[in-house]
Amino acid sequence: MVAQDYDSQLLESVSVRRRRLRDAVVFGGARQRRGWDERLGKVFGGVVIGAVLCAGCVGWSFGSERVMKEKPGVSGGVTRSPASGVSETPSVGPSSR
Template sequence: MAEEQDRVLVEGARIQRMRLAAALLFGRIDERRTVNDNMRRLMGSLIVAAIVCAGCVGVSYVSKVLADQAAQSSSVGSAPATGRQEAS
């Protein structure tokens, strides 16, 4: 039981030293946590969303162009000849 209390005390002292060292190196906790962290996430999300949207638009455009070309080539092959017919 005494060893467990000693272990808890040593662990608490170690954590306190780590916190003091971090405060000395990086400043207070409210100074370290800035709005920029969330702005980076927001900007990254917007960039990813824009890339996904551009990909969807590109795929849609390419599929429409290919469908138009397929329809055009099938209509050219099945269209009746419009050449001059000689009157009898």
């Protein structure tokens, strides 16, 4: 039992040491400062991506709403009303009243 505990402690200490050496090589002496800078950049990038997605959704909604409003007028005089289903309207000429 003691040997397994020692082995796990040894493996953990080796992994911690490797991570610290890797961070020292990659980031240099200002490890904490660069870490915060990178995190701040990722947060800012996430906010920008979220704003672009929101603007795209709003634009899509606006565009599809305009297309839906224009579509009944182009269909050749047939419009749909929620109460009666399909009704025909004359497309050319005066009304019969």
